[in-house]
Amino acid sequence: MASSTTKSTYWRGLARALPFVIVVIPFAVLFGVVATEAGLPLSQVMGFSVLVVAGASQFAALQFMSETAPILVVLASALAVNLRMAMYSASITPHLGEATLWQRAVISYFLVDQSYAMSATEFEAQPHMSLAHKIAYFAGVSTPICPLWYGGTYLGAVIGDRIPTEFSLDFVLPIAFLAMVAPALRTAAHIAAALVSIVMALALHWVPLNLGLLIAATCAMMVGAEVERRMQ
Amino acid sequence: MTYSDAQIWGIIAALGVGTFVIRFSFLGLIGRRNMPPWVLRHLRYTSVAILPGLVAPLILWPASEGGHISPEWLAAAAVTVGVGYATKGVIWAMLSGAATFYGLAYLLG
Numbered sequence: 368m369a370s371s372t373t374k375s376t377y378w379r380g381l382a383r384a385l386p387f388v389i390v391v392i393p394f395a396v397l398f399g400v401v402a403t404e405a406g407l408p409l410s411q412v413m414g415f416s417v418l419v420v421a422g423a424s425q426f427a428a429l430q431f432m433s434e435t436a437p438i439l440v441v442l443a444s445a446l447a448v449n450l451r452m453a454m455y456s457a458s459i460t461p462h463l464g465e466a467t468l469w470q471r472a473v474i475s476y477f478l479v480d481q482s483y484a485m486s487a488t489e490f491e492a493q494p495h496m497s498l499a500h501k502i503a504y505f506a507g508v509s510t511p512i513c514p515l516w517y518g519g520t521y522l523g524a525v526i527g528d529r530i531p532t533e534f535s536l537d538f539v540l541p542i543a544f545l546a547m548v549a550p551a552l553r554t555a556a557h558i559a560a561a562l563v564s565i566v567m568a569l570a571l572h573w574v575p576l577n578l579g580l581l582i583a584a585t586c587a588m589m590v591g592a593e594v595e596r597r598m599q
Numbered sequence: 600m601t602y603s604d605a606q607i608w609g610i611i612a613a614l615g616v617g618t619f620v621i622r623f624s625f626l627g628l629i630g631r632r633n634m635p636p637w638v639l640r641h642l643r644y645t646s647v648a649i650l651p652g653l654v655a656p657l658i659l660w661p662a663s664e665g666g667h668i669s670p671e672w673l674a675a676a677a678v679t680v681g682v683g684y685a686t687k688g689v690i691w692a693m694l695s696g697a698a699t700f701y702g703l704a705y706l707l708g
Contacts, residue, residue, distance in 0.1 A: 460625045572656050
């Protein structure tokens with residue numbers, strides 16, 4: 368296909384990701400503020416956001432570090448929060464597995480919740496997209512997300528506690544995830560998987576290291592696949 | 600926090616490498632090899648299997664409400680999902696959810 372059309376696919380992905388700017392910035396700023404208040408110098412605050420690029424696990428690591436937990440506990444807890452991304456990696460492989468090794472490495476670095484969820488929804492809805500278009504779309508949805516994650520962290524670290532706290536920013540993240548997932552509820556199988564995910568994640572919330580979520584997700588995927596198989 | 604500078608950089612580097620390995624795992628190792636249809640059928644449900652479960656405890660037991668069930672949060676979540684499902688639009692879903700949340704928070708004082 369002509370390069371102009373992959374370019375338009377890139378812009379379509381970028382436009383699709385723009386609403387998440389209002390989520391990523393406050394969340395990133397919050398990390399910058401909290402990490403700085405915990406005593407980390409600017410270089411280490413930025414090191415987190417640039418090298419790890421995974422908000423929930425960065426907050427988890429900070430939490431355990433501020434309690435001076437053993438380093439292995441800090442690492443195990445923060446990495447357990449990220450294990451869901453192995454599922455993202457598996458799920459995106461049928462679409463992007465044919466890319467070159469270095470392209471796959473770059474894609475992996477940018478494989479965050481938002482870029483994964485928007486790409487997976489798009490690739491499922493448009494099964495005939497070529498590899499070049501899929502990569503362009505992924506690059507598009509990643510463009511506003513990751514640089515703003517770095518920038519927001521920097522802003523938070525520099526302006527620190529001059530941010531009003533009464534805005535209940537912890538509300539922004541769940542709403543964004545719900546807005547991402549609702550349009551993906553295309554069939555009874557998707558809805559069944561989502562319901563199982565909710566019920567089991569709540570029932571297994573007591574399981575340490577966030578592993579209850581992984582058990583819930585595995586069961587939810589099995590239910591979704593089984594409902595799909597029976598409906599054929 | 601009583602770690603040395605080198606220890607903190609060690610934590611950051613290990614988390615960076617570990618997170619990358621997790622993200623690269625299947626994409627890097629399986630690559631272009633075909634996966635069996637039953638595996639693909641399961642993977643199609645990854646995002647709807649994880650995100651609702653990730654969010655459910657945050658909505659039901661919000662930290663800023665001291666972990667207590669809050670009508671604003673439940674109503675805003677329901678509106679977000681309803682609008683997102685009906686319109687297939689991310690922006691409208693987020694805006695209506697946020698409007699519900701801040702509107703109710705204002706009304707309920």
